[in-house]
Structures are given as C-alpha cells and as structure tokens.
Amino acid sequence: MADVTVAPEIRRLSKCELHQHVDGSIPVDLLWSMLRRHGLNPVDSLEEMERRLVLQPDEEGSLLAYLDKFHYPLWITQFYENIRSVAEAIVRQALEHNVRTLELRYSPVIHTFAGLTVRQSVRAVLSGINRVRAEHPDLRCGLVVIAMRQHGPHIAKILARQTVGEAEHLHQRSGVVGFDIAGPERGNPPRLFREAFDVARRGGLGVTVHAGEDAGPEYVWQAVDELGAHRIGHGCTAVRDRELLRRLARDGIVVECCLTSNYQTGAVARDAPHPILAFLEAGVPVAICTDNTTVSDTDQDRETARVAELLGASGLETVRTIHEQAAHRSFIGRTRPGALAR
Ligand SMILES: [Zn+2]
Numbered sequence: 001m002a003d004v005t006v007a008p009e010i011r012r013l014s015k016c017e018l019h020q021h022v023d024g025s026i027p028v029d030l031l032w033s034m035l036r037r038h039g040l041n042p043v044d045s046l047e048e049m050e051r052r053l054v055l056q057p058d059e060e061g062s063l064l065a066y067l068d069k070f071h072y073p074l075w076i077t078q079f080y081e082n083i084r085s086v087a088e089a090i091v092r093q094a095l096e097h098n099v100r101t102l103e104l105r106y107s108p109v110i111h112t113f114a115g116l117t118v119r120q121s122v123r124a125v126l127s128g129i130n131r132v133r134a135e136h137p138d139l140r141c142g143l144v145v146i147a148m149r150q151h152g153p154h155i156a157k158i159l160a161r162q163t164v165g166e167a168e169h170l171h172q173r174s175g176v177v178g179f180d181i182a183g184p185e186r187g188n189p190p191r192l193f194r195e196a197f198d199v200a201r202r203g204g205l206g207v208t209v210h211a212g213e214d215a216g217p218e219y220v221w222q223a224v225d226e227l228g229a230h231r232i233g234h235g236c237t238a239v240r241d242r243e244l245l246r247r248l249a250r251d252g253i254v255v256e257c258c259l260t261s262n263y264q265t266g267a268v269a270r271d272a273p274h275p276i277l278a279f280l281e282a283g284v285p286v287a288i289c290t291d292n293t294t295v296s297d298t299d300q301d302r303e304t305a306r307v308a309e310l311l312g313a314s315g316l317e318t319v320r321t322i323h324e325q326a327a328h329r330s331f332i333g334r335t336r337p338g339a340l341a342r
Pocket of ligand 1: 019021182210233291
C-alpha cells in the first residue's frame with residue numbers, strides 16, 4: 001500500500017487503539033533475537049525474516065494468506081517470559097505513537113503448546129502490560145481474549161469460563177476487558193459461538209466480534225443479534241446492507257476499521273473506497289485501528305493519517321473526534337456486569 005505522510009498534528013493527537021493483535025504486532029528485531037536465543041531461526045538474515053513476517057505485495061488479497069503470517073511468532077510465544085516481553089514491547093511501541101487507550105487482543109489457547117495453562121498464558125500478557133503501566137499510570141490498557149473459530153464453539157465456551165476470572169474489575173491491575181472470535185471466518189458463523197458469548201457477557205466482559213471481513217453482512221447481523229456485540233471487528237461487508245447500517249448507528253455499535261489490513265486481506269477491493277466513509281455518513285461509530293502493526297507494516301499514526309487523508313479538509317478534526325469517542329467506547333474500566341448493557 002502506498003505510504004502516507006504523517007503530519008505533526010496527527011502525531012500529537014491522543015489516540016485510541018481498540019483492535020490490535022499481539023501475535024501480529026511483535027517488533028521484527030525482538031522476534032528475531034528471541035528465535036536466535038532458542039536456536040530456531042528459519043532463515044539466515046533479519047531481512048529475510050522480515051519478508052516472512054510482513055505481508056508482501058504479491059501475497060495480498062486473501063485472508064488465509066494474511067493469517068499464514070502468524071506461524072513464526074508462535075514458535076517463541078509459548079513461554080511466559082517471552083509472552084511478557086513481546087506484550088511489553090508492543091505497549092511501548094504504541095506509546096511512541098501517542099496511543100493513550102490501548103486494547104490488545106490475543107488468543108491464549110494457541111500459546112499453551114509448551115505447557116502453559118490458559119490462565120498463565122493470559123497472565124503473561126497482562127504482566128507485560130502492567131510493567132509499562134507501572135511507569136505510565138495514566139495509560140489505559142486492557143486485553144481482549146480471542147477464541148479461534150477453527151477450534152469450535154465448545155473450546156470457545158470453556159475459554160470464556162476460564163477468562164472471566166481474569167476480568168479487569170476483579171483485580172487491582174490491568175485485566176481482561178473483552179471477548180472476541182477470530183480466524184477463518186467463512187463457514188464458521190458467529191451464531192455457533194452464542195453460548196461462549198453468553199458466558200463472557202454475564203461475566204461483565206465487552207463483546208467484539210470479527211465479522212464481515214471475509215463473509216457477508218449476515219455474519220454481522222448474527223454478531224449483533226445473537227452474540228450481543230458492542231463492537232464489530234472490520235465489518236467491511238456491512239456497507240452492502242442499509243438496514244444493517246441503520247441498526248449499527250441506532251445501537252451505537254462501533255466498527256473497528258483497519259484500513260491497511262482490509263486492503264491486504266481483500267476484505268476491501270484494491271480500487272474500492274474504504275467503507276469507513278459510508279459508516280461515518282450513516283452515523284455508525286468507528287474506531288481507527290492497526291490490526292497488526294508488524295504483519296501490516298503500519299502504526300497508529302499512519303492509520304490515522306490515512307483516514308484523515310480520505311476525509312479531506314475536515315480530516316484532522318474528524319479523526320480527533322473519532323479517537324475521543326472510541327476512547328469512551330473502550331471496554332477498559334467498564335467490565336462490571338451490567339455496565340456494558342446494550
Ligand atoms: Zn483482527
């Protein structure tokens with residue numbers, strides 16, 4: 001994707017990041033040094049490693065090709081200290097782009113291959129977050145737990161049960177603030193995961209659902225009607241359905257928009273305008289998000305600049321408002337049962 005110029009006014013804005021995956025955001029040099037430490041380097045140079053971790057132009061256009069980029073990080077993020085270190089590095093990197101509200105998301109189950117429990121896998125990320133928060137107490141930070149669609153509804157429900165005990169309101173530190181599903185979308189409709197989301201909602205967690213990225217608007221409807229989604233990840237195909245746009249606007253359901261990623265996965269066609277414009281026009285609340293800073297080779301400044309550029313003259317003021325409103329709609333500080341009623 002053509003790069004964008006980041007004006008100093010964009011850099012200075014306080015930003016809110018609501019959709020960023022831990023595994024896809026590990027700084028390449030940190031991952032490289034961890035692979036070296038474990039004697040696991042699959043290639044000879046940092047440059048070659050970077051090509052494997054960052055989506056290349058000839059790999060664009062498919063969600064599954066995009067998801068392939070997540071294999072290498074999993075080689076080393078199976079150990080408590082490594083997970084803690086990568087989480088810490090990601091939070092520090094977000095701070096450099098003046099992110100003041102940060103929700104990271106992560107699938108604990110795929111970090112248990114070396115014997116960690118789900119609980120330890122969650123605690124490792126929170127521990128990394130808390131290290132940075134000890135130095136920056138005004139940074140708002142929380143974790144969204146992801147169930148992988150391909151693991152099925154039963155594992156998702158077990159995960160939801162294990163996760164609610166780490167909810168933010170139960171602890172004097174950063175905690176789990178939301179629940180999500182991700183992974184191969186088509187063929188794994190949100191409806192299947194209803195019971196898991198019932199558990200998460202009853203436990204006070206916010207609900208966000210990857211939907212409408214690789215499947216049609218009917219998946220977004222299911223996320224809203226059957227899972228009680230407060231927010232939708234990507235939601236690109238919702239623009240095809242006027243009734244759905246009215247519903248998202250009426251209920252204040254935020255669409256987490258990730259521009260660079262959406263073009264890379266083919267969720268939005270290369271020559272099509274990004275749906276964020278239609279969302280704004282329809283009064284649907286949006287957030288500007290990175291998805292994966294490493295895989296998508298981006299950051300909050302660049303994503304914000306991209307949206308500002310699309311909006312033209314009113315761009316700066318509009319992105320300021322988007323970030324302010326997104327910060328209010330973050331799940332952080334709102335995980336008590338009933339606080340996120342919809
Ligand atoms: Zn995502």
